[in-house]
Amino acid sequence: MSMETHSFSLGVRVAPFVKRTVTVYHVPRLRNLNRTHPAAQCILPQPPLTNHSPTLRDICQPHVPTHILQRMEEIGYVMPTDVQREALPHLFSGRDCILHAQTGSGKTLTYLLLIYSIINTLKSSVQALVVVPTRELGMQVTKVARMLAAKPTGVDGEQKSCTIMALLDGGTLRRHKSWLKVDFIFSSSKQVSSLRKLLTSYSSCNNRQTVFASASIPQHRRFLHDCVQQKWTKSDVIHIHVSPVEPMPSRLCHRFIICNNKRKLQTLLSLIQSDAPESGIIFVGEQSEKSKKAGNAPSTDLVIDFLKTSYEGPLDIVLLEDDMNFNSRAVSLLEVRKGGGYLLVATDIAARGVDLPEMSHIYNFDLPRTAIDYLHRAGRTCRKPFSDMKCTVTTITVPEERFVLQKYENELMFNSEELIP
């Protein structure tokens, strides 16, 4: 099972007695499934919003504390996105769910509203656990959770806001230290086995509510079957699949440009100069072990050095890659979140759920390794629900790789427009 998951613990002050625990796995990539389990139910999209559509408050009112609803509306969350409208009633009913919806569609708020509908901040023990693949994501989900938990403006009532603690890199819960280490994408068997333990030994699917949230579940029926067979979820788990025929937002414009390897850097510069983006992410492939052994500089350094000497535009150039230590990565993300124009040169660590709503341009300097990686990189843009902001993903490819991009187009059902250099 190759899974990436979101993991951070809501360290709220709660009592040993727990009404219901919630465990959420924001899992951007799940193993393929071939069979539908009879008990599992698949929910397909409902009709689009009309002016009589329920607001988030209408959907959440009986379940989520008023002060959280007030904060939610203060932040600007008024109308539900499709996944929120479809998933929340099932989540509030206590059902295990697999939330399968596009990147940037609001899955984080969906499971946080469920968590706030359940935890009791006057009692002390851990009542909810969110598992994410990288520290950046853990901090991001923590930030949204803290925003929702803050006391609404002008409310003096007794309602105690809860303390949100991100347990990153081991955290204080000793017995769970092994799997609270955040900062790896569950790909190796060792990492996946610690996740299996989390799913099956540290707690049972019968004494918790389990939610998987993902923008990509290739052959999702098989994953659904595994969930029930391996007792990761209860047998009546619901698979909520929003926009099943459109894995990526329709307002995303895909482009590609063919050039030889020697011209890639210059081609990137010309693209940035002609697009003049307000901000952009330039995804670069991770350096292979062979290239490291040969003492070559990583592609990220080559791109950064080239842009620092050749790019004369107004945007700051920022680096975010796996090999950086956590503090340097946190500084880079802080830099980018400050707003203002920037070009973020990044490896795929920035492709997992990082939320930069103003991002409009994505450049694949190196081709993503898989179609799912393409989807998650592309998903770093088009992150403003209800907005018609035009967003583009441009892939720079050498002639012999064109067929790979075509394969991704077929798998993810999109078309790319060719730019002539």
Ligand SMILES: Nc1ncnc2c1ncn2[C@@H]1O[C@H](COP(=O)(O)OP(=O)(O)OP(=O)(O)O)[C@@H](O)[C@H]1O
């Ligand atoms: N109901 C809403 N109304 C307006 N904006 C929303 C709403 N729900 C979420 N958002 C915003 O949409 C953006 C994307 O939300 P979020 O990060 O939860 O998406 P996601 O589905 O988890 O994406 P990914 O699959 O990439 O992790 C965020 O900036 C969030 O603030």
